[in-house]
Amino acid sequence: MKSLLKFITCGSVDDGKSTLIGHMLYDAKLLFADQKKALELDSKIGSREGKIDYSLLLDGLKDEREQGITIDVAYRYFTTNNRSFIVADTPGHEEYTRNMAVGASFADLAVILVDATKGILTQTKRHIRICALMGIKYIVLAINKMDLINYDQYIFEKIKQSFMNFCSDFNFISIQVIPVSATEGDNITKKSPYTPWYDGLPLLTYLEQIDINEDVNKNEFVMPIQRVSRPNHKFRGFQGEIISGKISLNEEIIILPSYEKAKVKNILVTNKEVNEAVAGQPATIQLDREVDVSRGCVLAKDANLKLDNLFTATILWMDDEKLITGRNYLIKLGTKIIPAVVMDIKHKIDINTGKYISTDTLSKNEIAQCNIALSEKIVMDTFDNNKTLGSFILIDRITNMTSACGVIEHFLRRSQNIVWQDTYVNKEMRSKQKGQKPVTLWFTGLSGSGKSTLANEVEKRLFAMGKHTMLLDGDNIRHGLNKDLGFKEANRVENIRRIAEVSKLMNDAGIITLVSFISPFRKDRENAKRIIGNEFIEIFLSTPLEECEKRDVKGLYKKAREGEIPNFTGITSPYEKPLNPDIEIDTSKCSVEEATDIIIKKIINYIN
Template sequence: MGTAIEDRATQTESSPPASEGLLRFITCGSVDDGKSTLIGRLLYETGSIPEDQLATLRRDSLRYGTTGEDVDYSLLVDGLEAEREQAITIDVAYRFFTTSERRFIVADTPGHEQYTRNMATGASTADLAIVLVDARKGLLTQTRRHSLIASLMGIAHVVLAVNKIDLVDFDQVIFEEISADYKAAVEAFNFRSLVAIPLSARFGDNVIDQSRRMPWYHGPSLLQQLEGLELGEAVSRPFRMPVQLVSRPNSNFRGYAGTIASGRIRPGDRVTVAVSGRQTQVTEIITADGALLEAHPGNAITLVLADDLDISRGDVLAASDAPVGVADQFQAHMIWLSETALQSGRTYLFKLAARTISGSITRIRHRLDLNTHGQMQADELALNEVGVVNLSFATAVAFESYAESRDLGGFIVIDRQSNATIGVGMIDFALRRATNIRWQELDVDRAARAALKGQKPAVLWFTGLSGAGKSTIANLLERKLHAEGLHTCVLDGDNVRHGLNRDLGFTEADRVENIRRVGEVAALMADAGLLVIVSFISPYQADRDAAREKLPPGEFLEVFIDTPIEECRRRDPKGLYSKADAGLIQNFTGVNAPYETPAAPDIRVRASAATAEESVEQVLQELRLRALC
């Protein structure tokens, strides 16, 4: 996914510029398979450890090490104190080293299941994965999970490192059985190359040179395989560059900065702004070191264009003779990284290349079984699960399938409230509906409809606990607005469930879909020029925010009917709280399902301290201030 995945990582060396001789690889697998030890051994054997670090390593080995009097090479990579004390890798540790044949950047990724997001981070920029397996244990679930993720993240080359072969007396049969099992397990992944190597990271067998203790093995050592690997060339693909910055140091200069994802670019080449389709010509290529006559993948550049076009951060410049795809709906593979399950219909933020956009998962097609790789029906994706989904963005974006481009096909999912990365995805293809469906231009617009009614349209979204007084206040408010000659409509939670949403229950997924549908209906009614009063518990802030986004600025007011749950329980007009307490109602908000209190509502009505008339008057005063009535 290139630079798309954002997560914390321990960067210990600055990354060199893109080069044909540079190989990025990760080590992955289950806990205690020896990933950190292997990297430490590689660094040691290639002379990549300064003398002062070697002295520190020897001292730390006695304090933190697990190898007795021997040097514990894993400590070169396990830099966090918690990692050293627990002898596990938590973070992603990057190391840079060189040999006479090649330069390398290696990412040591965690083996624990709860740190799957870190493994995905390391895999997002890697060309090769070293999948370690403990020779005593064979394939484990995490081995399969990491191999699947490596495949999904576009890693084409794999080395199966059957480690700790010394602990099974360098047994050839065990090695061959594990190799056969692994090749059968990943057959469907279509890795471009897969080489199995028996090794002992602790003692260095088959790490740098072939080991004399395994005369039956005639393949390459690990380093020989890494040095000899041939990679595909991104330079042979069409030019693509996501715009990261519009540079305007003064009124006489405008440039478009970014890192080339693929292809070459030269002054005089014609490029297209992907979404708008506008074309222009490159007049100059500028870098920190001066102008270039030609730029290649990985180069950070600023392009100066012949025409003054509407281009902003997130746009993609592409070769005019090989335009990039544009769509707003896709099928994608998804790895879910949050303890809160992925819900279809819920609105999230998606970051694709340099663009952040609102969107939602419209359907979970299936999830993948980690052991059989079969497809299983799913209504949600839980932590660390992998699935195939349909997704919809709020507007069209430039894209390529992930198989073609990590930069334009990979994305992350961001929680709207916490801003945390909660998922990563890989676009498979655009859905046909994304290109077959177009907005129909209409002669009569929302402004004309509102003018005919002599009012401003808006949505008043009443939210609060059951028994807070939402329906009572909403009903009284509509009566008063109607008496003033305004055109209104109330959408009440119970009433809508008798018709439009009668097929929905009260699971979290159904609640999300309930509010999504009502938000769409409310937006259509506002488009017709109405004052729409929505009275729903709507317990999740993300869903209320998604409803707000469907309206122009200023036309959505979140009205929080702030009644303490103790008062709601006392009122209990429908007897629901007593039933929920008795276990007769599941997923009841405030009892056994959460309610997310609005952080900054447009109107807060403390209904327990006022009469219904007084509460309505408070809302009316706010509407008058906003010239809505």
């Protein structure tokens, strides 16, 4: 069986990545007759004055052909006499860096292209860092467009030395530098007569011969569970891809995170029963006894995996919105998806120099080291030990878009030293003693919408009913607990997180909590809801901005209009309306007494 090499082409925009792979496939006669004919016909109306435009083989999107750039990742599968290949041709434009990272995540080797007329650019350096981040250890530097510099060896050596100097900070196992011309075909499938000073192999020959030494922890069997298969009452199998090691019938395995043990009763690869399954195979495993296993669990043997919820990671931020510490995301690690919070950004990494830069936010395509906390302990490992259980993506909880990808560098000791202490008196007992069910009434709306006034009135009514309450007002909290926080977005996020944690403690004490905060961002209110749980009741005061500004009880709108208050919600900072609040009231259309009646009527069944 031929060995398989998975590689990517990357580099800055217009460095010739698609042309290189297209020319390689064309010269090596790895195209079907209809593909070759279509390429020749399309090239007649292309951008090379009738000459064959090899990039058209890879750039299949209409926008790609019109703009002359790669936008999406193009995968190609081909086989030579010596080896099978999967290549991902990735975009070079900075706007599509996330697509390049997707391609890099699957590859064993990267072919990094550099335009000989331009040298190494910032985007080239970004791609090198992403390759290192994704664990690629084998690099080929293809210095392209040698024909445009008359195959000048001096320029070649200068770019090569600059590249080697930049890569000295990374743990690449192998770096091969090849002078090529993607349009003319020099040193792609055969040696070029124009570079007699180059004594190495042509690119395709090198790719056929390079030995990729994969450390797949052969003795450590690990299989994250993707699905529990139960087609009938007689069969229960656990399905997933074996990411390392091998497993045989009758061997004892451990189920994480429960640490239960069981023996393998049956193994299926696809739909065939086998005695043994190995890394890279999709398997269905039946055990000799009933155990609690679900998606996100891990079957293991002789593996030293961690059960943790705090770690330091290096991430590539891919979201158009900035990363703000304290915001809540979903993390997908292995086959497990749970809530996660970026607690702090330790530093971001300068793309050009590698220096650490202090920051409290992160913009699109920036790389940084962060501390991340998960909502529960799950099975994981460092990326160096296990690529699958040491890498992850962060997902925006509102849009479900991928916000970042990252790798685990190390675990934080504090997570191993802090254990939840159970207490005898619990929330249910405290609630029963007080004769009420605790909730958090979260009043949100613009300044002047009537949050504090209405929260006060609702608390008075609840107090008169004999209920135990606590009102947490935004301004009052900033005089004490949150006096260290300003009004930048990161501080606002932390402001809401802290008050949500306090509200949860109040609810645990059996107390009905009323929170009066502008809380302008949906993500922060979602995070508060996640922290507080089912006790969270969102009350949106939808009073129009015009009415709020007319009231201007504290004179804040006037100051904001005059530029005295930056980041003022509704004027210079946005307010994101709740999409589906539990209660919505426009205080410009009803009196305080009427609004209070509406709220009490809506919540009475929750609190009794």
